[in-house]
Amino acid sequence: MREVDMLTGNVAAAWAARIADVDYIPAYPITPQTEIIETLASWISQGLMKAKLVQLESEHSMLTAAGTASLSGARVFTATSSQGLLYGFEMLYNIAGWRAPLVLVNVSRAVAAPITLEPDHNDVLAARDSGFIQLHAEKCQEVLDLILIAYRVAEDHRVMLPVIVNMDGFYLSFTREPVYIPSKTDVEEFLPPYNPPHPFRAGRPVVKGAAVLGGHIYAYFKHNIHESLLRAGDVFKEAAAGFREVTGRFHSPVEGFLLDDAEYVLVVTNSFTSIARKAVVRLREKGVPAGLVKLVMLRPFPSSDIMEKLRGRKAVAVFDQNISPGLGGVIYNEVAAALYHVKNRPETLLSAIGGVGGKYTTVEEFEHVFHMLMHPEKTQPGKPVFLFRADELAHVQTALRLAGYTGEET
Amino acid sequence: MLVLRAFHKVLGPNVVFVNAAGCLTLLQVYPYTPNKSSWMYTAFASAPAGAQGIRDALDILMEKGRVNSFEDLKVVVVTGDGAAYDIGLQSTSGAIERGLDFYYLVYDNEAYGNTGFQKSGATPYGSATATTPPTERNPTGYTGVKKDLFEIWRSHKPPYIATVAPSHMVDMLRKIETASQFKGPKLFIAFSSCPTGWGFDPSLSVRISRLAVECGIWPLKESVYGKVRHTYIPTVLKPVEEYLRHQNRFRHLFTPRKQETAIASIQEQVNNYWLEAAKNEGFRITVAKPVTIAPP
Numbered sequence: 001m002r003e004v005d006m007l008t009g010n011v012a013a014a015w016a017a018r019i020a021d022v023d024y025i026p027a028y029p030i031t032p033q034t035e036i037i038e039t040l041a042s043w044i045s046q047g048l049m050k051a052k053l054v055q056l057e058s059e060h061s062m063l064t065a066a067g068t069a070s071l072s073g074a075r076v077f078t079a080t081s082s083q084g085l086l087y088g089f090e091m092l093y094n095i096a097g098w099r100a101p102l103v104l105v106n107v108s109r110a111v112a113a114p115i116t117l118e119p120d121h122n123d124v125l126a127a128r129d130s131g132f133i134q135l136h137a138e139k140c141q142e143v144l145d146l147i148l149i150a151y152r153v154a155e156d157h158r159v160m161l162p163v164i165v166n167m168d169g170f171y172l173s174f175t176r177e178p179v180y181i182p183s184k185t186d187v188e189e190f191l192p193p194y195n196p197p198h199p200f201r202a203g204r205p206v207v208k209g210a211a212v213l214g215g216h217i218y219a220y221f222k223h224n225i226h227e228s229l230l231r232a233g234d235v236f237k238e239a240a241a242g243f244r245e246v247t248g249r250f251h252s253p254v255e256g257f258l259l260d261d262a263e264y265v266l267v268v269t270n271s272f273t274s275i276a277r278k279a280v281v282r283l284r285e286k287g288v289p290a291g292l293v294k295l296v297m298l299r300p301f302p303s304s305d306i307m308e309k310l311r312g313r314k315a316v317a318v319f320d321q322n323i324s325p326g327l328g329g330v331i332y333n334e335v336a337a338a339l340y341h342v343k344n345r346p347e348t349l350l351s352a353i354g355g356v357g358g359k360y361t362t363v364e365e366f367e368h369v370f371h372m373l374m375h376p377e378k379t380q381p382g383k384p385v386f387l388f389r390a391d392e393l394a395h396v397q398t399a400l401r402l403a404g405y406t407g408e409e410t
Numbered sequence: 411m412l413v414l415r416a417f418h419k420v421l422g423p424n425v426v427f428v429n430a431a432g433c434l435t436l437l438q439v440y441p442y443t444p445n446k447s448s449w450m451y452t453a454f455a456s457a458p459a460g461a462q463g464i465r466d467a468l469d470i471l472m473e474k475g476r477v478n479s480f481e482d483l484k485v486v487v488v489t490g491d492g493a494a495y496d497i498g499l500q501s502t503s504g505a506i507e508r509g510l511d512f513y514y515l516v517y518d519n520e521a522y523g524n525t526g527f528q529k530s531g532a533t534p535y536g537s538a539t540a541t542t543p544p545t546e547r548n549p550t551g552y553t554g555v556k557k558d559l560f561e562i563w564r565s566h567k568p569p570y571i572a573t574v575a576p577s578h579m580v581d582m583l584r585k586i587e588t589a590s591q592f593k594g595p596k597l598f599i600a601f602s603s604c605p606t607g608w609g610f611d612p613s614l615s616v617r618i619s620r621l622a623v624e625c626g627i628w629p630l631k632e633s634v635y636g637k638v639r640h641t642y643i644p645t646v647l648k649p650v651e652e653y654l655r656h657q658n659r660f661r662h663l664f665t666p667r668k669q670e671t672a673i674a675s676i677q678e679q680v681n682n683y684w685l686e687a688a689k690n691e692g693f694r695i696t697v698a699k700p701v702t703i704a705p706p
Binding site for chain 2: 023024026050051052054056057058060061062064065066067068069070071072073074076090091094200201202203205206207208209210211212213217
C-alpha cells in the first residue's frame, strides 16, 4: 500500500478520477470546485494522465457534453458547485434519462441570493429528484473512495445511472486530511472497464433521447429509472464489499456511531458529522446514551437501513444543513416518512436546522440538540429548531451598527 | 426536410445528428425513426455542446485504442432558428471558438414554429407572429431586425459557412461537398419556409424559396476562412413585394391599406445589402426601386 498523502478534498477527487482512468472531463470553473479541474488539467498536460479535458462555456454545456460523451462510450468525470449545478439543472434530468453513468462531484456551496461561497446542501438536495444516485462524503478519504465505488455502481448494467458525489466546500474541498490512494492494480481489480451498451459508432445507428408521445411511454421510462435507482442500493453494498477486499476500507449507505445501546440519536450528513461525533463522545463520557447515524447515500434513500437503525430509540433528531423555506429541513421529512411504518418508532423526532450558508455548528450546539432530545417536553413537535447562537446574532447587529443602521426608518 | 436529405446524400450514413428542440425533434418518436443514421436529442440550448461530447469521446477513445477509425462518425448539429439564433447561440459560439470538427445545419423558418409561430431572433422586420401581432397601434408586426447569424458566425473565423435554399439544390449539394474538405466548424443556414406559420399553400414551398433568392431576401453565399463570395447573383433583383405578398405573415403590409413605408424600408435594406456586396466582390447588379412614397 502507498504511503498516506495529505490531500485536500478537491485533490482527492482529482486523484479518484485519475486512478479510475477516466477518458473525458468537460469542465467549467466555479469556486470552490475549481482546484479539481485545475489539478486534472495539469496532470493531463504533463502526460501523467491519458484523458481529454475540455473547458466548456457554461455548466449547462458542460453537463450536455458530459452526457453525450458518456453515451459515446467514454468514462466521464466532471465537477461543479451551487450556482453551476443549478445553471445546468435541466441536464441532470436528461443525463439520468439518457442512462449515462457518469460521475459528477458537487462541492457544496449555498445558493444565492444572497450570493456566498460557503457550503450548505440546498444545491445538491435540489437535485434529489433528478434520477442521479447521491453519495455524500464526511472526509477527504471518503471523497476518493466514494468516487471509485460510484463508477462501479453507475456502470453496472443493472443500474446505468449517473452519480453525484457530494463534499462540503471549504470544510473538505480546501482542507488537507490524510488520504490513502489505492494502487492502479487494486483499482483495476475493483473497477472493470466501462462497457457501454449501444454507443454511437459507424455502421450501428442508434437514436438516443428520442421524444415520446403519451404519458404511458413517459411513465414507463420514469418507472424504469426508479426501479434501477432502487437496485443501485444493493449494487452499492456489493461494490462496497468488493472495495473492502482491495483496500480494507468499508463504506455503507448508512453508518452508525456508538449506536448499540443509544437512546438519543442524531442523524447527520457530510463534514459536520465529524463535529457531531465529538458531541456524542462528550455525552457518553457524562453517561448519556447518545449515538449517531450518518447518511452516506441520499439517493436511493436508504429507508430500510434507517428504519433498522432508528427503531426502538427513545428520541431522534435530524440535523439538516439546508432549508426548504415554508417546510423546514429536507432530510428530516424523508426520515420521518421512512419511520412512519416502524411499529416501535421513536416517540420524539426533532428537526434541527443549522450550518446554513456554511455557518459553523459547534460541538456545544450538537450537545444542545441532544439535551432537547432528553427534554422533548420543551420542544414543539414537528417544528424545526434553528441553531443560531446569541454571539452570532450579536455579530449581525454589530455589522449593521457599523454600517450605520439604527433600526429606525429615516 | 429536403436539406436534411441533402446532408444525408453527401455525407453518407455514418453520421450522428445532434438535435435541439424543434420541428425535426418529432422525426423520431420512440420506438420509431425514419433515419438510417444515428440521432441524439440533447436540449434546446446545448446541441453544439452535445456534439462536442460525442466528438471528444470518439477522439479520445480512438487515441486510447478502444474505438477503430472505421467506427468514427461525422457529427452534425441540426436545429431550428430558435436554438441557433437565440437560446443556443452561446453554446454555438463556444463550439466554434474551440474549433470543434462538426457541421451545424440551421433550418431557419424565422420564428418559433413548433410552438405556434412566436417571434425569434431570426424573425424579419414586418413579419406578423403570434407574439408580434399587427394591430391598429402597431401596424407593422415585428419592428426589430433579423440577426445576421452568418456574420456572427463569421466573426468567430470558422473554416466554412454557407447559406442554402431548397430551390437551389445543386448549389446546396456543392456547398456540403465543399465543406466536407475542411476540419473544424462547418456552418449552414438553410432557408426553410413554414407553410402553417407563414401562411401559404405547401405546394408553393419551392416557389417561395426561389422568390426569396430572386428578390435578394435570401442571399446564397459562402465564407471560406472568412472570405465571402456570393454563389448565386440575382442580376436583376425582383421587387421584395413579389415575395412578401404570397405570405399571410406579411399580409397586413398590403391590406386593409398598403404600408408603403414599411415595404420601402424592406426593399431599401435588400438594396443596400446587394450594392455593398457588389462593390466588395466586383459584380454588377440592378436593384429594384423602393416604392415611391407619396408626400403627406
